[in-house]
Structure formats: structure tokens, C-alpha cells
Amino acid sequence: MTSALAALYPGDPLFAKGADLWVWVILLVKLVVVFAILMVSVLFVIMYERKVVARLGNRWGPNRAGPNGWLQSLADGLKLFFKEALVPAQADKVVYRLAPVVAMVPVFVTFAIVPVGGTLTIGGYTTRLQLADPPWGILVMLMASSISVYGVLLAGWASGSKYPLIGSVRASAQMVSYEAALGLSVATVVLLTGSLHTSAIVAAQHGGFLYHWNILRGFGAPFAIFSIAITAEMTRPPFDLVEAEEELAGGFNMEYSSVAFALFYLAEYAALVTNSAIIATLFLGGPDGPRIAGHSVGPVWFTLKVLILLYVFVWARATLPRLRYDQLMDLGWKRLIPGALALLLVVAGARVSWRYGLAALAGSMIALLLLARAIEVGRAGSGKEQGGMPSELESP
């Protein structure tokens, strides 16, 4: 058991002396703490979003429940728990009940790999402020985001209703499309730092505020691609076609009520926190930052970075109109994926030698130009066929 754990997490100081009872206790405590932090942060983030959106729109936002309204989301959550859990007659009962759980679990799993900052020594046991640090680290994030598609997809399909069905079909296409760009930009980061370990990725960015961070490497392109892709991946505005309040009136979670609905809400905002944390880890140096009064205050810097990222997400939601389905696909397949591929090639080439890098750059430039030309030709062709008026029935 001990050797298995040590093999599973090489380099983790917690297992350096073998896994005795106290190691297990520490693990359990860390598990509970991470879960609690995420749950509480969801309550906070919902209020944070509502407050920020309100202030951006010249409003106060909720300010009745608790001090300055900060307990509003707790009150809403409690209210939801006392509601009747309806299951529509048309629904596939088992899948319908399963879907919220499937949506929630991967998000919590993802947060396990986020290094919140530094190490902690308790009674001779040194542990990182990170639930798990497996050698395949960042792949957990990709895996979890792939699985979380199922939550939305199954919810929409199992509801037995038209709006959720449209929502879930949109969700599956959207999330699968942006998965590719997401994976490619993560691969770029992995090439830059040379490790899948999230702790190693953070360690590689240490030493100097902003100067060593991944956001500046690759001229910010991996950061931009990753941020757009992750926004689409968690269906945040302006990519919230899955819910699309004004079109699908709630989309995939339309038929849900009570605890099941609360779980979707929880999953959505936990994903927001987790993915902000992932962006901070991959590109903003995680807990990296200047020491304050001689103390290393990693978690403070980390929280600050996450808050800033959350603000940007909320800002986008308040301001940007929603993209249309075809525009979303255009952005994903015709811009992000080719861009991310070219970037990956160039970075891979540059890791070998600058000659390879230049060659890859030239090659990918040519490829991108060819692609742009192909898209242009394709557009012109389809325009000619349609002849202005939309034709009634194109082949399905």
C-alpha cells in the first residue's frame, strides 16, 4: 500500500516516510478542507457575481440577507433544499437523477490538483497545500472537463422536453469542439514547462513577479486560447448557448427543481472557481508573488489572482452578447484549433532548436494562410448556391 502510494505520487513529501495512520488522517483532513473550501467559495462566488454585475449595471444587487446581502446565496440554497423535487412524467427517471451528480463530481475532482501554495509542516509531516499531485497532473483537468459534458448532455436528454434537448445537443457539440483547443493549449504549456505535474508547472514559473509567468511565454497566445476555450467549456457567457436564458429559457436544467437544480448551480460555479484556479496555476504562476514582511503568502496571492480572473468572467457576462451556434463553431474549429495547433508546432520546434522553431513558424504560417483562403472560398461558394434567399430544405 505504502509503496503503491509513493509510486503513485513520486516526489510528494507526504509519502516520503511511508504512509502511516497520520498520513491518512492528514489526507482525510485535506479532502474535507478542499471540499469545504470549494462549497463555501461557490456561495461566495454566486454573490460576488451578482454584486459585480449589479455594480457594473448601476444597481446595488442583493443586500437584504445577512451583512450587506452576503448570505443571499445561502438563503437561496436552503430554500431550494425545501422545494419539492419534481421528476417530469416524460423523464428517464434514473438518468434524470444521476445527471446532476455527474455534472458536479468532475469539477470537485479537478480542484484536487490545484496547488494553492507552498508546503505545510505539522508534527514532522510535510504536505503540500494541494490535495493530490499525481505525475499526470494536468491531464486530470482535461479528463474531468470531458466527463462533465455528460452531466449536461444526460440532463437535457433525460428531461424528456424540447428545450433541454436542444440545450444538451448544443452542449455536446460545443464542449467536444472546444475540448480540442483546450487540450492543444495545455499541451503547449506542458511543452514550455516540461512537466505534467501541476506543482512542477507552478515551480517553473517561480522567481520574479510576472517575469517568469507562462502568460508572457508564447506571447500570451496559449493564455488567450486556453481562456476562451475554458470559458466555452464551462458554458459561461458569452458562450452560454447551453442555458441561453433568452432562447431556451434555461436550457438543459429547465425541468430541474429543488436539490437537483441546486447541484447544477453548484457545479457551474464550482467549475468557475476551479477553472479560474487552473488558469492561475497554468499561466499566472499559481501562488507565486512577492513575500510580504518576510513571509511567503502563496495562498493570498493565489486567492487574489483567482478573484481577478473571476471578475473578468463576470465582466464578460455583463457586457458581451451571446454568440450564435454557427459563430461558436466557427470560432472553435476555424480559429482556435488551427491557431493552437500552429502554436504547438512552433513551441515544439523551438524547444529543439531555434532553426526548427523558425521552420515550424514558417510552415504553420503557410498552413494558416491556406486555411484562411479555403474558408474564404468555401464561404463564397455557399453564398452563390443560396442566391440570397435561404433555401427551404437543404439536405439535413
Next chain:
Amino acid sequence: MTSVPAPGTPPAPVRQSRQQLVELLKAKTSEGAQELLARHETSIKELRAELGGVLRLPEGVALDSGDFNYEAPDDETMILNLGPNHPSTHGVLRVMAEIRGEQVLRTKPVVGYLHTGMEKTGEELMYHQGSTNVTRMDYLSPFFNETAYCLSVECLAGIEVPPRATWIRMLMCELNRIASHLLWLATNGADLGALNMMVYGWRDRELLLAFFEKVTGLRMNHNYVRPGGVAADLPDGWRDDVAAICDTVERRMDEYDRLLTGQPVFQERMDGVGALDAATAVSLGLSGPLLRSTGVAYDVRRDFPYLAYDEVDFDVMVGTNGDCWDRFAIRMAEIRESVKIVRQVAKAMPRGDYRAQDKKATPPPRNRIDESMEALILHFKLFTEGPRPPAGDAYVPTESPRGELGCYIVSDGSSRPYRLHMRTPSFANLQALAPMARGGFIPDLIACISSIDPVLGDVDR
């Protein structure tokens, strides 16, 4: 005994076959089912009417029949019902759409959920009571309803309105146009997902509503414009208020240009969506920004000047492509034009009486009632019997924010209209939804509904 259900169990639902249901739906109206049915349940004539809108078009315009597949199998399409309760149907509009995937093939607006028989109510009210009824029809532009009604009544009864009343009406109408367009800007932003645009639009409309309240006592449904003039003179300091409103709105419009007009995502969502050509627009009887976006420069204010619109200087905004983007641009520009008109009106506001001193139509001034027996009798007779215009009919069109709004009144010489009909722009404009939305995606359908800017009170009356 076993067949008797236990007390408290709901009665077993009556099972109807699909066939029976369709028959039932069709029997309800003289023009086929009001709801959108599957293609094989709909006659070809009805399909054609649907494609050209519910109002009948010449068939050549309605449909190029080679363009429509009558035999399309049902399992490829789905009929989606939006509304009457839906976040972006602006009230209780119900839209049924036949979709294949995301593409909208057929659309049918189902109206009548807000029908309260206001035209019929108008026939039961005396002429001087009418404004309080019509003002509730298009609740986002109440001054226009009142003005349209009063102009018709004055035309029937031959009442001469003093110039100050005319200019006050014009001032209030143009401010109302700004308020209405601002609200449209807000809902249009919200319909496309720009969350905070909604709040900004409502915020700016609040300025105008506050001014309306100051002038009329009410934020909406003012009953301010009355046959013979207006209910009260403008309050002291109105020029300052109007100047402040004009300055603020103009400044804010520049902000919205930065927020929406220059926004690439917004442009992509609006550009080329829901395009109409001029012939379809004219044959559907469209008016207002919807018609002007197709390039037809028809504005009642310029083409059939009423009030004193021939004395102010303004431009009629015309588009070229007839798409949502043109309609957006036209409304944005119209807000600025209205500000221009309001400034001119405030400058040129004549002095004088704010209502006609017509013994047959308007009450005598309040202080005269205390002094003069004759005035008291006149007042009493006016409010018990009402004014009696001669027999005849009148129709005066006005340009509301949504298009041509006119009131057709037939008088039989009594104190109540024999027939009161409002020609409302929202009802006619809504017919454009089917040709606009055809071939687009579901989000485009929402954008189309939004850019028609229907007010359901105006549609259903």
C-alpha cells in the same frame, strides 16, 4: 363498486387522439388552426398563408412554391413552442416554430393572450373619456395612443386646437419616442445576451418617466392628451428638465455606440439576420423602422404631417438591407433625431392656452365655474352627456415608435363612438416574423422578435 374512485383522486384524463385534437384546433377559427401544426395536418393554402405571414399576401409574393417542400417528413422536424411565457417574447406573445436542428423552417405568431376588448370598451365610453382607455393599448408609447385618438376626435368634431397644445403634444410624443426606443435598446440587448445593456436602457428611460410624472402625474397611462388640447400646462422649470434629458440621452447614446455598435459579437449577431425586401415589407403592411429598414422612406411625420411636424427639421432614417442591424441603426439614429426635435420644440414652444375653449368639447376653466352659472351648467352637461360630434368618420395616422398608429372612429352623432378601431403598428409588423425568421437559427428568431419590437398591448388591444 370497485369502479368508483376513492375521494380525492383526480378524474382520469380524457384521452384524445391526435386526429381529434387537430380537428378541435381547426374548428376554433375560421382560418384553420391557430396553432402551428405539422405539415401533413396543414393544407397547402394555410402553409402559404403562414409563409407570407398570417395576413394574406398576393401568392406570388408569399411563396415561391418551388422553394417549399410540402412532403417533408415529420420525423426530421420538431415543432417548438415559445411562449406565451418566455423570457424574450416581450409579454405574452406566443410563437410556434417548426425547426430542424437549429434551423427555423416555419413560424407562426399566436396572438390574443392579452386581448381585453379595449376597442369595444372604447365604444362604451364617451368621447372625452376615450383617452384613458386608448392610452393603455401600447403601454410603452401612451402619448401616441392618446394623440392618435384625440386627433381623430378633433377631426370629427372640428375642434381647433391652440398651438401651445399642439407643441406640448409634440414635445411629449418625441420624448416618449426616446423612452420607447431606449426600452427597445434595453430588451434587444438582453435578448442577445448582453445582460447589462438591459439595465442601462431602463435606467435612462427612468429619466423620461420621471419627467412624464412631473408633467402628467403618472409614469405610464397618462391620460394627458385629451380632445381639445392637453390636461394641464407644462410645469415650471420644464425647459431645464428637457435640456437635461436631451444632454444625458445624447451622452449615453455615445456610450451605447461603444458598448453595442462597435462590438464585433453584436455585429455578427445582427448583420444580415432577418432580412426583408421592400416588396414583402410593403405588401405585409409594415411601417415604422421595420419598413424604413428595407429602404422605403415612409414616415407619417414627413409624408402626412400632423401636429406641427412640418415646422420642425428632422431626418427620416432609411436602411438598405432590411436586416436586424439596419433596424438597430435606424432606432439608434431616431433617438438622436428625436432629441433634435425636442430641442427645437423647447425653443419654439408658443405661449397661450393649453386647451381649446370649445363649449362643446372641453370643460370651462375651473375658476369660471365658481363665478358663472352658465359655466357650471356647461361643465355638468359635458361630463354627463359628453361631447356629440356630427355623424361621420375620421382617421388620422400618426408615427408611433413602432410605425403607423391611427385611430379610425365612426360617429353616429351620439356621445359615444359607433366604432373605434386602432390601426396598430405592432399587429401588422408582427406578421413579418414568419418571412424574417425563415431559414435562420433559433437565436435569429429571437433577434427577429426583438427587432420587430412588438408591444402585446398594441397587438391584442
